[in-house]
Amino acid sequence: MAQLSCQNLTLGYEGKEILSNLSFEVNSGDYLCIVGENGSGKSTLMKTVLGLKKPMSGKVVTGDGLLQTEIGYLPQQTVVQKDFPASVREIVISGNQGRCGLRPFYTKQEKQRAAENIKRMGIDNLQNRCYRELSGGQQQRVLLARALCATQKMLLLDEPVAGLDPKVTADMYSLIEGLNKKDKITIIMISHDIEAALKYATHILHIGNEIFFGTRQQYLDSRFGAERGLL
Amino acid sequence: MFEQLAAYMQYPFVRYALIVGVLIALCSSLLGVTLVLKRFSFIGDGLSHVAFGAMAVAAVAGITNDMLIIMPVTIISAILLLRTGSNARIKGDAAVAMISVGALAIGYLLMNVFSTSSNVSGDVCTTLFGSTSILTLSELEVWVCIILSVIVVFAFIFFYNKIFSVTFDENFARATGTRVSIYNLIIAVIIAVIIVLAMNLVGSLLISALVIFPALSAMRVFKSFKSVTICSACLSVICAALGIIISIITPKGTPVGSTIVAVDIVVFFIFWLIGFIRERVR
Numbered sequence: 166m167a168q169l170s171c172q173n174l175t176l177g178y179e180g181k182e183i184l185s186n187l188s189f190e191v192n193s194g195d196y197l198c199i200v201g202e203n204g205s206g207k208s209t210l211m212k213t214v215l216g217l218k219k220p221m222s223g224k225v226v227t228g229d230g231l232l233q234t235e236i237g238y239l240p241q242q243t244v245v246q247k248d249f250p251a252s253v254r255e256i257v258i259s260g261n262q263g264r265c266g267l268r269p270f271y272t273k274q275e276k277q278r279a280a281e282n283i284k285r286m287g288i289d290n291l292q293n294r295c296y297r298e299l300s301g302g303q304q305q306r307v308l309l310a311r312a313l314c315a316t317q318k319m320l321l322l323d324e325p326v327a328g329l330d331p332k333v334t335a336d337m338y339s340l341i342e343g344l345n346k347k348d349k350i351t352i353i354m355i356s357h358d359i360e361a362a363l364k365y366a367t368h369i370l371h372i373g374n375e376i377f378f379g380t381r382q383q384y385l386d387s388r389f390g391a392e393r394g395l396l
Numbered sequence: 397m398f399e400q401l402a403a404y405m406q407y408p409f410v411r412y413a414l415i416v417g418v419l420i421a422l423c424s425s426l427l428g429v430t431l432v433l434k435r436f437s438f439i440g441d442g443l444s445h446v447a448f449g450a451m452a453v454a455a456v457a458g459i460t461n462d463m464l465i466i467m468p469v470t471i472i473s474a475i476l477l478l479r480t481g482s483n484a485r486i487k488g489d490a491a492v493a494m495i496s497v498g499a500l501a502i503g504y505l506l507m508n509v510f511s512t513s514s515n516v517s518g519d520v521c522t523t524l525f526g527s528t529s530i531l532t533l534s535e536l537e538v539w540v541c542i543i544l545s546v547i548v549v550f551a552f553i554f555f556y557n558k559i560f561s562v563t564f565d566e567n568f569a570r571a572t573g574t575r576v577s578i579y580n581l582i583i584a585v586i587i588a589v590i591i592v593l594a595m596n597l598v599g600s601l602l603i604s605a606l607v608i609f610p611a612l613s614a615m616r617v618f619k620s621f622k623s624v625t626i627c628s629a630c631l632s633v634i635c636a637a638l639g640i641i642i643s644i645i646t647p648k649g650t651p652v653g654s655t656i657v658a659v660d661i662v663v664f665f666i667f668w669l670i671g672f673i674r675e676r677v678r
Binding site: 212215216217232234235236237238240243245246248249250251252255256259260262263264265269270271293294295298311312315316 | 429433434435553554555556557558560561563564565567568569570571572573574614615618619620621622624
């Protein structure tokens with residue numbers, strides 16, 4: 166069974182449809198890129214997958230041992246975070262919060278887990294630094310480490326390279342590729358960057374006036390791929 | 397000066413004022429960081445004006461124990477204000493402003509129209525600026541304040557990690573299974589309780605100062621959530637104690653609420669300067 170399957174989703178807000186009849190499946194170990202123009206409903210789709218928003222019709226089903234709350238999430242930066250006084254360690258460990266229920270403090274294992282993920286993202290030298298003083302790329306790594314505390318199965322990344330310079334962008338992509346290949350974490354990435362999407366992804370979902378879902382090769386063979394060839 | 401202070405300490409009303417002042421300052425500083433970051437700095441003002449309006453209604457209706465009206469009305473307003481959050485049509489700041497001035501106006505109107513006392517403007521001034529009521533506390537009021545403060549502090553410690561998650565990234569917390577709306581509700585209730593308590597100390601006009609100044613000062617210098625929270629609690633307690641002592645020992649007797657806020661302002665500038673210099677040195 167697929168880890169995540171969206172069945173006949175209709176998305177929109179305040180009664181206005183922006184996407185209809187959207188179906189796709191994500192299997193364990195896949196690397197799916199969601200591409201599409203601004204306003205095509207990428208972030209609405211993301212919120213729906215995360216369970217932050219109800220679809221107007223259709224449903225999102227998780228399976229293969231994945232709970233909806235086990236989807237780790239790398240959001241775009243919010244205004245609040247720009248001047249939030251918090252150390253890197255505090256932010257990473259807060260990724261464990263979902264597991265806590267009513268328990269007020271973090272357990273030893275959860276602290277351990279935070280430390281491991283900090284190391285994994287190569288930011289152990291920044292542990293006690295203040296989040297708002299870090300560079301964009303470093304901040305993304307912190308949020309990625311937090312997302313990894315919340316899940317070991319599936320990550321949803323919302324434009325993870327927005328606003329990063331080319332060098333940092335390349336590092337970020339290879340970091341994500343490592344998580345996908347080595348740690349077998351399913352990746353769903355929302356992206357503007359079709360080049361990179363075609364380089365790393367196994368599957369492509371194109372949303373907009375026309376919806377396409379298929380493997381990378383199918384995408385290249387399709388009308389979209391042909392159009393790219395002309396450009 | 398110390399002898400003078402020691403002499404004043406003989407009086408129970410001075411001791412009560414200090415105990416209550418310090419406790420309220422401690423409680424109100426705890427959630428300051430969260431409120432500032434959630435862009436709800438003015439919620440203190442808004443809610444205290446609601447409390448003022450409720451107090452006026454209670455006075456007009458002739459209810460002697462006005463806490464029975466003030467507390468629930470303020471808690472409900474807090475929940476409504478914080479629940480609207482980021483998705484509402486009327487944004488947080490506008491909603492706070494609307495409720496704040498609305499309640500103030502209605503309260504003042506009611507007090508004037510159905511006035512039972514001969515000195516309306518005096519009464520209004522007292523509720524707005526707190527003035528002397530902290531020096532006329534009864535033993536019962538002191539105990540109520542102590543119990544509520546202990547509850548607030550323990551609730552804050554118990555929910556500390558959850559408050560952090562919810563403030564830092566509400567969507568992430570919700571997506572990964574934290575029950576965000578419940579914790580927002582708890583934050584709202586704690587704030588309402590603090591504000592009703594603090595009305596005694598500084599009055600409803602100056603409550604925001606008690607909530608935000610220590611947090612803002614601490615944020616100039618400290619870099620982690622824990623250190624900012626601890627620092628702002630300490631600052632708030634020290635400033636409140638200093639303010640009360642100053643207002644008692646100055647010959648003319650300065651108003652308690654505004655003296656505390658003045659001390660808070662001075663401390664803010666000191667911390668701002670420290671932060672500024674540290675940045676330059678680096």
